[in-house]
């Protein structure tokens with residue numbers, strides 16, 4: 401991996417890039433004309449989440465002329481998302497040249513940002529993007545675009561109020577906020593939460609953690625650590641434990657073999673991005689179910705980061721059924737009748753999609769239409785996990801299970817991983833977020849426009865700015881003299 405320390409940071413390069421970006425935006429007449437009729441004390445849009453998706457959604461809407469928007473994030477400034485908290489990989493999996501949230505602006509890409517500071521040679525030498533550096537880039541993105549993310553503000557509750565939504569917030573701001581539209585840009589677990597298997601049941605917390613928890617790795621020195629699963633997060637957490645001096649780390653893996661092929665990455669294309677959301681249910685389900693069942697392999701580099709330790713082990717065919725406390729350790733019991741003792745268990749079991757696991761929507765989360773409510777797959781394509789995904793409308797909004805029970809859900813947009821079963825990979829991973837944001841902005845603008853159509857119609861009637869002042873032409877009469885060419 402390239403050491404960026406080897407390369408001189410050129411702040412003039414960055415300043416020049418910022419000038420170029422400002423110029424490009426000005427050439428494109430950014431931001432667009434403000435066209436939404438204002439309502440007193442009401443925001444047009446509130447975005448929950450100031451991570452990558454929240455910011456690119458803001459840029460999409462701002463480009464389209466919206467201005468009465470707020471972006472709220474409960475984390476500390478510059479610490480949005482997983483990058484500096486529970487993401488534990490050395491580098492991103494994504495190829496370095498992905499354009500991500502650049503929204504069609506070359507000067508806004510990670511590549512432009514990197515080259516401007518470290519130069520072309522460093523870019524060529526760079527293999528993958530170091531994880532903390534991705535956060536540095538996102539901070540620059542926010543600062544340069546002047547995205548008004550309000551940190552330390554948690555959205556705790558969303559309730560309808562007429563045709564508006566009333567949000568209850570806490571933290572740096574307390575009270576309530578009114579908005580017409582609400583975007584959940586709440587991240588990988590944004591329509592659910594960590595997947596906690598039942599087998600940890602009553603096990604005291606000091607014996608286990610989920611990979612998304614704040615884990616005291618120093619405390620694992622000399623300990624026997626079991627990691628359930630072998631996905632990207634499982635492997636990254638195993639590596640951290642090993643690097644902090646764990647006595648041994650054992651991956652306990654249900655499947656018989658290591659997944660080795662990243663199917664979704666392989667078929668990624670503009671066609672998939674544009675076309676997936678329009679496919680019939682059976683095709684959308686088939687793609688997603690196949691992807692979930694074949695499982696995304698852990699990244700090459702992350703796996704090697706574990707394997708280079710002689711005290712790291714990968715055990716396949718070990719489906720955990722129960723974990724019992726045995727004094728100061730735990731006994732992990734497998735489906736094949738065997739068991740193993742460990743001092744600490746890390747669940748690398750990922751996240752589950754379950755709107756009920758989110759508290760913001762209260763009991764209304766139970767009114768959200770899910771895939772399992774609308775689609776019965778063939779027996780060999782069944783998936784309980786996939787059935788729990790929301791069955792979204794084509795504009796990213798939630799639908800009701802029973803029409804009429806919570807019609808206000810049509811003003812709530814799911815712009816996070818939860819949208820993937822319905823609309824594909826356009827609102828979570830880095831590659832498709834700009835397309836997703838453009839799609840979201842267009843849909844949301846269309847909805848606002850339709851709701852205000854009376855006002856826009858009146859605007860049309862009232863508009864009386866002449867483009868011609870009457871001096872530009874002269875009216876003449878059309879009579880026989882014109883045909884004969886004789887002038888009367």
Ligand SMILES: Cc1cc2nc3c(=O)[nH]c(=O)nc-3n(C[C@H](O)[C@H](O)[C@H](O)COP(=O)(O)OP(=O)(O)OC[C@H]3O[C@@H](n4cnc5c(N)ncnc54)[C@H](O)[C@@H]3O)c2cc1C
Nearest residue numbers: 449451452453473474480481492493554555586587829830
């Ligand atoms: C460990 C990990 C590694 C990943 N690596 C890659 C990778 O290499 N390549 C790739 O393409 N993708 C990767 N992803 C997937 C994806 O890129 C990330 O999840 C990314 O963070 C998504 O951006 P986001 O804006 O949707 O969510 P986030 O970055 O998670 O931002 C969501 C924000 O919402 C805020 N929030 C949530 N609820 C509330 C609330 N109620 N009130 C206020 N604020 C709230 C949170 O504080 C958070 O800052 C990874 C994901 C994880 C979890």
